Amino acid sequence: MKKRTWIFAGFLAGLIFFIASWIGGTNFLMGGTIHSGDLINQYISFFASYQHTILHDLSSISFSFSNGLGGNTAGNWGYYLLSPFNFIVLLFPTKFLPQALYTVILLKVMVASASFCWMTKKLHHLADPWAISLAIAYSLSSYVINYIGNLMWLDAIAFLPLLVVFVVQLSKGRFSFPYIWLLAITIVANYYTAYMVCLFLVAFFAYQVYLNTSTLKELIKNSSLFILASLTAGAISGVSIIPTAFNLLENKLNYSLPNPNINFFHIWQELPASVLFSTRSLQLPLRLQLPLCFVGTITLFLAICFFFNGRIALKTRLASLFLCIFTASGLLSEKLYLLWHGGQPPVAFAYRFSFLITFIIAFFASYQLANNISRNNLKISISIFAIFLVIYYFRSSKLLLLNSTDCILVLVFSIISGLLIFIYYKNKINAWIPAIFLIFEIFSSATIFWNNVKQPSVKITDYIAQTQSFINQLPKSAKTDRLAKSFLLNDNCGESYIFNYRGAEVFSSNNDPKISEFYSLLGLPGDGYFYFYFSSTQLTDALFDIKAFITTNRLTGYTEGFKNYGLRNDLANNKIWLKNKQNVAYKCNTFPIAFAGYKANNLRLTANHPLENQTRVLNSLTNSKHTYFSKPITAQVTSDNLITKTSKKQLSYQVKKKATPSSVTFTYTAKPNSVGYIVLDNNQLYNYSKIFKITLNNQLLNINSVTYQPLGISVPKNGKVTLKFQMGERNEKGNLFIPQLYLLNKQSLNKTISYAQKNQLKLSKWTNNQVEGTINIKQGQSLITTIPYTTGWKAFSDGKPVKVGKALNRFIALDLPKGKHKITLKHTMPGLKLGIVISVLGFIVMISEYLIIKKHQKKQL
Incomplete structure (x- = not known):
C-alpha cells in the first residue's frame, strides 16, 4: 500500500x-x-x-x-x-x-x-x-x-488534482506533456466545467509562481511554458471545441435567461451550513440553495488551521488567502457569479463552480497536515471554528429553516472532529483514528442525504424493454417518417433517441429556441430548452409528418415516473397500425417531409390562438384558403357549491362552503361521432393538479401547462361532451377562461394534405445527414421542408449548389426554377473541418515542443 x-x-x-x-x-x-x-x-x-x-x-x-x-x-x-x-x-x-x-x-x-x-x-x-x-x-x-x-461534470473533479500537480511542475520551469494531454481531455470531456477549471488553473499557476519564482527571467520563462502548454492543449481539443462553439452560437447563446435571484449578503450568513455536515436537499427553492462545499468537518478544521499556523510563512498564507477569495469570488456578486458560469446564469443547480471550493478546502487541509502547528495557533483555529458553529446556530439554521436533527448532527460531528484534531496534534492518538472518523462522516453525509431524497424505484429497464418491443412490431412503413407518443417516463422527451425513431420532441440545453417558440404558438408545449408534442392535433400531425401516433390506456402513475399526457381522442376514428392490450398506434394522414409549396416567411402568428395559427400555417404553405375548424361551440355551465358569474369569456367563482366538494362543469352539444378540440388556457392551469382535478367525459387529464393547448375529443353518440373542473382544497375563488369546442373539418384538411402529397419530394434516400429525391416545381413555388434550419446543410439541384433558405423563418427551403429537379441535401458538422485542422496543428506543435525540449536536455548533458 x-x-x-x-x-x-x-x-x-x-x-x-x-x-x-x-x-x-x-x-x-x-x-x-x-x-x-x-x-x-x-x-x-x-x-x-x-x-x-x-x-x-x-x-x-x-x-x-x-x-x-x-x-x-x-x-x-x-x-x-x-x-x-x-x-x-x-x-x-x-x-x-x-x-x-x-x-x-x-x-x-x-x-x-x-x-x-x-x-x-x-x-x-x-x-x-x-x-x-x-x-x-x-x-x-x-x-x-x-x-x-450530472455525470458529465464529474470528469473535471476527477482530473483536477492531477492537473494541479502538473501546474506546480510548470511553475517550477519543468515542461509537462501530461498536463497538455490531461487538460485537452478535460476540455473535450465537458467544455463547461473545463472552462471553470481553466479559470482556476490560471489563478493557481499565478499563486505557485509567486511562491516559487525569485527572478523576472524565471517568471517570464515559467509563464511562457504554462501559456504554451495550455494553448497547445486547447488546440488539441479543437476537434470538439470548435464545432461545439458553432452550435452554441447558433442556439444556446441566443437565450436570454433571467438573472439569478440570489441574495449574496445572505449567502455569507448561510455559508457555515454549506461547509459543515451536509444533509440538505437540492429539492429546495433556488433562494434556499447553497454552494455545495462540505468536504468533511475535519477537512474544514485543518484548512482553518493552515491559515493560522505561524510555522507556515506569512507570504504563503496571504497568497493562499487570495487564491481562496478568487476561487469563492462567485459568491460575492452577480457579475462574478455569471463569470464563473460562462456568462449565463444556471437554470437550476446553483453555484456549479463550487467543486473548486471543495478542492481548495481539501488542498489546504492537506497542506496543513504537511506542517505541524503550535499550541497557541491551534487554540486560535479552534476559536475560529467555534465562531462558524455560533453563526450556524444563531443565523444559518434560522435563515434556512433547518430542523433540530440537522443541527444536532452538525454539533456532534463538529465537537468530535475538533477533539480528535486537538488530541492528534497533542500526539496522543494515531492518525488513523481521525482519518477513519472523517471517512465515517463522509459516508454518513452521503447516506443521509440520499435517504432524504429517496423515491420509489423507477422501472426504467422494464419500460424501455416493453416500449421498444411495441415500436419494433410496427410495420416498417409506419416508421419511415416521424413518430410521436402521448406518454413518457420521467418527462424524458428524448425517448426518440432511446427507441431510435424520427421524433418531434427534445430536451437539451442546445435546443433551437425558434422551434420551441413555434411549438408554443401552435399550442404545443415549448419553452426554451425543450419542446413536447403532447397537445397535438391532426393539423400539427400533418404539418410535421407524424405518420404514427401512439397512445396508451396506462394511467399516469401506474409505475413511478410514468405520465400519460394530453388527449388524442381525435384519432379514435383513424386507421390503426398496431394495437395490443396497453397501446394503440394510429395512422396519421400527413404532409411529406418535403414538398413544393410556399415559404410563408412573412406569416404572423398570434400568441394564445393555437388553432387559428395552425390554420394560417397550413394555408400559407400550400397557398390554400380552407377552413379547418367550425365556429366555436359555447358550453352550458353548471356548478356545485360555487357562486359563479360569467363575463364575456371569463367565469369568476367562489366556494360557498369550505371542506365541501366544489366543481364547475362545461357541457357541449355537438354532432355525434365528430372530432374536435377544446382549447385550455395555461395561465389558469399552471400547477393545475394542485388547483384543479380536470376530467373530460370522465377521463382524467394530465396536462403540461406551458401554453394554450387543444384537447383532442371524440363526440359520443349522444352528442354530449363534458369538461369538469373539480376545485382543490385551497382553491376557494378565482377566474376561469371559458373553454370552447371547435369541430374539425376533416374534408378540408384532407384536401390540403392531398395537395402537399401530390407535390412531394419523391424520396430516394433519407438518412440523418442526407436527403435525396426528385420534385416538380411550378412557377412561384419553393421546396418546403419541416427540417429545422441550421448551418451545416448544403443543397444541390441537378448536381449544382443551391442556396439554403428558410420557410416560416425556421425550416429549410430551396428556391428553385420551374421544372423537375433532382435534389440532394447534405449535412456536415459546422466547424468540424476547422476543428480537425486546429487539432492536427496542436499535435504538430506538441511533437515539436517534445523534440526541442529533448534536444535542449541533451545539450545540457
Missing part, C-alpha cells in the same frame, strides 16, 4: 459510494434510482443516441432526426458525450443504460479519489491515513453527492 496508496484510495471510495448509494436507494445496480440532476429525464436518452451512433449509424454524428424535429448534435457531443469514461456504455444493452451510467459515475468517483490521493503524496508527502481519508472526502463531497446525476 505504501507504493500504491492511491489505488487503495480509489477502490475504497468506490466501495463506500456503492454501499452508501445502495442504502440511500440511488444504486442502479441494486435496483435504486438516481433522482438528482437530469439523469433519468434527459441523459439516458443522450447515451442511447451515443450507443446507436457509435455502433450502428455514424450518419447521426452531426445531425439527428431523433433530436426533436432534427438538429445539429455537436453541442450534445461537446457537453454530454465525449468523456473517455463513456466507452463503458457501449458494453451494455440499451435497456440497461441506467446500470451503465451508474458504473460510469462509480468509476469517476474512484478516479477522483485516486488522483487526489496521488496529489497529496506528490506535493505534500502525506501519511497514508490522511492521504486516503482526504481523497475520499474530496471524491464524495457534498457537491458530488448532490450532483451525481
Whole structure:
C-alpha cells in the first residue's frame, strides 16, 4: 500500500459510494434510482443516441432526426458525450443504460479519489491515513453527492488534482506533456466545467509562481511554458471545441435567461451550513440553495488551521488567502457569479463552480497536515471554528429553516472532529483514528442525504424493454417518417433517441429556441430548452409528418415516473397500425417531409390562438384558403357549491362552503361521432393538479401547462361532451377562461394534405445527414421542408449548389426554377473541418515542443 496508496484510495471510495448509494436507494445496480440532476429525464436518452451512433449509424454524428424535429448534435457531443469514461456504455444493452451510467459515475468517483490521493503524496508527502481519508472526502463531497446525476461534470473533479500537480511542475520551469494531454481531455470531456477549471488553473499557476519564482527571467520563462502548454492543449481539443462553439452560437447563446435571484449578503450568513455536515436537499427553492462545499468537518478544521499556523510563512498564507477569495469570488456578486458560469446564469443547480471550493478546502487541509502547528495557533483555529458553529446556530439554521436533527448532527460531528484534531496534534492518538472518523462522516453525509431524497424505484429497464418491443412490431412503413407518443417516463422527451425513431420532441440545453417558440404558438408545449408534442392535433400531425401516433390506456402513475399526457381522442376514428392490450398506434394522414409549396416567411402568428395559427400555417404553405375548424361551440355551465358569474369569456367563482366538494362543469352539444378540440388556457392551469382535478367525459387529464393547448375529443353518440373542473382544497375563488369546442373539418384538411402529397419530394434516400429525391416545381413555388434550419446543410439541384433558405423563418427551403429537379441535401458538422485542422496543428506543435525540449536536455548533458 505504501507504493500504491492511491489505488487503495480509489477502490475504497468506490466501495463506500456503492454501499452508501445502495442504502440511500440511488444504486442502479441494486435496483435504486438516481433522482438528482437530469439523469433519468434527459441523459439516458443522450447515451442511447451515443450507443446507436457509435455502433450502428455514424450518419447521426452531426445531425439527428431523433433530436426533436432534427438538429445539429455537436453541442450534445461537446457537453454530454465525449468523456473517455463513456466507452463503458457501449458494453451494455440499451435497456440497461441506467446500470451503465451508474458504473460510469462509480468509476469517476474512484478516479477522483485516486488522483487526489496521488496529489497529496506528490506535493505534500502525506501519511497514508490522511492521504486516503482526504481523497475520499474530496471524491464524495457534498457537491458530488448532490450532483451525481450530472455525470458529465464529474470528469473535471476527477482530473483536477492531477492537473494541479502538473501546474506546480510548470511553475517550477519543468515542461509537462501530461498536463497538455490531461487538460485537452478535460476540455473535450465537458467544455463547461473545463472552462471553470481553466479559470482556476490560471489563478493557481499565478499563486505557485509567486511562491516559487525569485527572478523576472524565471517568471517570464515559467509563464511562457504554462501559456504554451495550455494553448497547445486547447488546440488539441479543437476537434470538439470548435464545432461545439458553432452550435452554441447558433442556439444556446441566443437565450436570454433571467438573472439569478440570489441574495449574496445572505449567502455569507448561510455559508457555515454549506461547509459543515451536509444533509440538505437540492429539492429546495433556488433562494434556499447553497454552494455545495462540505468536504468533511475535519477537512474544514485543518484548512482553518493552515491559515493560522505561524510555522507556515506569512507570504504563503496571504497568497493562499487570495487564491481562496478568487476561487469563492462567485459568491460575492452577480457579475462574478455569471463569470464563473460562462456568462449565463444556471437554470437550476446553483453555484456549479463550487467543486473548486471543495478542492481548495481539501488542498489546504492537506497542506496543513504537511506542517505541524503550535499550541497557541491551534487554540486560535479552534476559536475560529467555534465562531462558524455560533453563526450556524444563531443565523444559518434560522435563515434556512433547518430542523433540530440537522443541527444536532452538525454539533456532534463538529465537537468530535475538533477533539480528535486537538488530541492528534497533542500526539496522543494515531492518525488513523481521525482519518477513519472523517471517512465515517463522509459516508454518513452521503447516506443521509440520499435517504432524504429517496423515491420509489423507477422501472426504467422494464419500460424501455416493453416500449421498444411495441415500436419494433410496427410495420416498417409506419416508421419511415416521424413518430410521436402521448406518454413518457420521467418527462424524458428524448425517448426518440432511446427507441431510435424520427421524433418531434427534445430536451437539451442546445435546443433551437425558434422551434420551441413555434411549438408554443401552435399550442404545443415549448419553452426554451425543450419542446413536447403532447397537445397535438391532426393539423400539427400533418404539418410535421407524424405518420404514427401512439397512445396508451396506462394511467399516469401506474409505475413511478410514468405520465400519460394530453388527449388524442381525435384519432379514435383513424386507421390503426398496431394495437395490443396497453397501446394503440394510429395512422396519421400527413404532409411529406418535403414538398413544393410556399415559404410563408412573412406569416404572423398570434400568441394564445393555437388553432387559428395552425390554420394560417397550413394555408400559407400550400397557398390554400380552407377552413379547418367550425365556429366555436359555447358550453352550458353548471356548478356545485360555487357562486359563479360569467363575463364575456371569463367565469369568476367562489366556494360557498369550505371542506365541501366544489366543481364547475362545461357541457357541449355537438354532432355525434365528430372530432374536435377544446382549447385550455395555461395561465389558469399552471400547477393545475394542485388547483384543479380536470376530467373530460370522465377521463382524467394530465396536462403540461406551458401554453394554450387543444384537447383532442371524440363526440359520443349522444352528442354530449363534458369538461369538469373539480376545485382543490385551497382553491376557494378565482377566474376561469371559458373553454370552447371547435369541430374539425376533416374534408378540408384532407384536401390540403392531398395537395402537399401530390407535390412531394419523391424520396430516394433519407438518412440523418442526407436527403435525396426528385420534385416538380411550378412557377412561384419553393421546396418546403419541416427540417429545422441550421448551418451545416448544403443543397444541390441537378448536381449544382443551391442556396439554403428558410420557410416560416425556421425550416429549410430551396428556391428553385420551374421544372423537375433532382435534389440532394447534405449535412456536415459546422466547424468540424476547422476543428480537425486546429487539432492536427496542436499535435504538430506538441511533437515539436517534445523534440526541442529533448534536444535542449541533451545539450545540457
